[in-house]
Amino acid sequence: MEKLRVVELFAGVGGFRLGLEGWKGKSASSNYKKKLDSNYQVVWSNQWEPSSKREGKLQEANSVYHLRWPDTDGSVHFPEDISKKVAPEMTSKEVSENIPDHDLLVGGFPCQDYSVAGVNTKGLEGKKGVLWWNIHKILEVKKPKYVFLENVDRLLKTPTNDRGRDFAIMLATMRDLGYTVEWRVINAADYGMPQRRRRVYILAYHSKSAIKVKDAKEWMLTNGLMASAFPIIQKGGIVEFELNQSPAEITKKFGEGKFFDAGIMKDGLVKMCSYDAGISVEEYKKYSAEYRVLRDVLIDEKDVPSSFIVDGNKPLKQPLERIFLDGFPVDERLDRKGNVVQLTTELHKWVYLKGKKAEERTSSKGVFYYKEGPMNLTDSLELPSRTIITSEGGPGASRFKHLIELQPNVYRRLVPEELERLNMFPTGHTEKGKAGEAEVKIPDAKRAFFMGNALVVGIIEKVGLELNRRVK
Ligand SMILES: C[S@@+](CC[C@H](N)C(=O)[O-])C[C@H]1O[C@@H](n2cnc3c(N)ncnc32)[C@H](O)[C@@H]1O
Incomplete structure (x- = not known):
């Protein structure tokens, strides 16, 4: 079978890529000792640090990315502002040419205010500089079959004066583009990984993809992609509501309140609930074979x-x-x-x-x-660590x-x-970078900064394996 082509946005030092492709063919869950049956190939990636004084390709995260994954014919890294390749005001033709065709779009994007600036003759107008609208433009033009995003869990609750509005705008825009969306807040430590890091993971399936969600409630609780990769036990009741307003209407007022930790939206109908992690301690090894608590990583x-x-x-x-x-x-x-x-x-x-x-x-x-x-x-030392x-x-x-x-x-x-x-990265992954032809050492504080921005790779691996199993 042909590999699933991936575009990795906001790549940092490549957490999504490590989870999907593995490293040198090996899996994060085995601490890079056992083979990962990966069916992914990142065809285009992008990273840029707005606050850095260095030029794109000399920025530290880009230099690490270049050293670890040098450009090839089938895989190119773009080390500058994403807005140079895709922006809401660009034509579809421009975006179509700038971003290669792909099956899966992934990225851990910065959390911002998602409100709609207006609606003009061309359609929705997102706020300038708000990176969700760059992602949205790719979805609109390239219609990747699958989308996998990561963000801070606060996204489900912002802004404070109309809780849940930002996420509701995201959901409504994806609904309008033909996606079914499921999300889950995961604390990596609840599934045996070595860091207590809570993040929201968002998975979207286009109506033309091989993934068909028949019963949304069952999908969320038992037989869906997330539920298979990260089993859950429902806590409390299921909350349901119709998300039928337009993104511009939601910008004015959403009013439903925050989103729960597990949820799904299919054809505008939202179902969601709270949950407890549904695995036993004996199963932790499947998620992280060697690193469980802080002492293990010393x-x-x-x-x-x-x-x-x-x-x-x-x-x-x-x-x-x-x-x-x-x-x-x-x-x-x-x-x-x-x-x-x-x-x-x-x-x-x-x-x-x-x-x-x-x-x-x-x-x-x-x-x-x-x-x-x-x-x-x-x-x-005997517990998973606090969040980096x-x-x-x-x-x-x-x-x-x-x-x-x-x-x-x-x-x-x-x-x-x-x-x-x-974060279940390979040990030493960020030690060096490549600036031009020279290898450069990355300062310790930068390496820590990267890990503060990154994700727990084991989570991406498990979701990637499950997606692959279902679309084979
Ligand atoms: C939350 S981090 C993602 C980290 C990544 N998942 C990893 O494993 O390292 C978000 C990244 O987006 C990058 N970024 C912010 N604004 C950007 C822009 N305008 N264009 C491209 N990348 C941007 C940041 O520099 C940062 O590395």
Whole structure:
């Protein structure tokens, strides 16, 4: 059978591609030890970092992508703004020529406001610079049979003044283009993967594709593509409603509220529910054979560079002082004189940032107390890790970066290889890039940034295998 041709948008460092194609023929779920029966070929990919000062192909994510997947006759990477190849104002002919034909469109696109700017003689007019409308244009012109998108789960609830409106606009536009859409919020750790990362995965099937959804409720709960890849147990009732307004009408008012974690829309009828993960611990191995909890991904301690160690005894060059609310309890590891808390070591900064506080600050309106609850100073090695965020890298103390303690009073941050493993990327995937002909080393903080942006590859692999099984 011919391979399914894939276009990977907003590619970052290639999480979708690794899940669908595997790496060197091997699967993420086996930690790249066993063969992946992949039937996918990325024919065109795109990535561009708007805030970077570097040129497209010299941007770090693009340089990693180029090194790992050099261009070939059948696979080209475009390292510039997607809007140069597809934008709502372009003609269908332009888009048709700029983007190759493909069966599956994938991408983890930035979460923005999706509202419709207006409706003109040419049809829907999305807001300029809102990347959903670039995706929408491809769907309109190229009509790929399958679409697989990833986003933060907040997408199902935004904006706050009309919950669910953004996602309802997406659904309505896909309904109008002939797609049945299912979605699922998945926390990778609920299926045995090593990171507690909740993201929404959206799958759409064109009416001309081989996938036919007969009974939408059964599809969502038991026999559908998502339900087979990630079994669920329904929690609470099923909520149903007709999504029959136009995207422009929904922009004015949606009014149905947020979308639930599992759902499907077929012919404008939405069915959705909450759920619990429907697999047993014994089945975790099918999703991730080797990496389950933070301890599993750790590299050998002797290979950890000293810049990742947080020495509990190393004094700060310049001690810091923070003023707390009178009588507010302060972590016992910190020195306190009256309501003045003194930070004299690097570790104190971490303890203070992650700790509970009621700290004196000043605004234009006068003095106030900034309050924050406690976080654990260190991350448990026996659990799947907390979510990696883009600011995970760099030596500075932080409330959100991971910190581990392997021996009493010796702390360290996670190294890039460990962050890669938490996303089930091949170890070392982002170590180097290719700028022109030269190989370049990627700075550690950038590597952490990539992993904060990326996804858990095992999820893509399982969905890819299931899609392939059904369209063979
Ligand atoms: C959420 S990340 C996706 C990460 C990816 N799935 C991975 O595994 O690495 C979104 C990506 O879209 C890229 N991006 C943002 N605006 C873009 C644009 N206008 N054109 C192309 N890519 C863009 C960002 O640089 C970022 O890498």
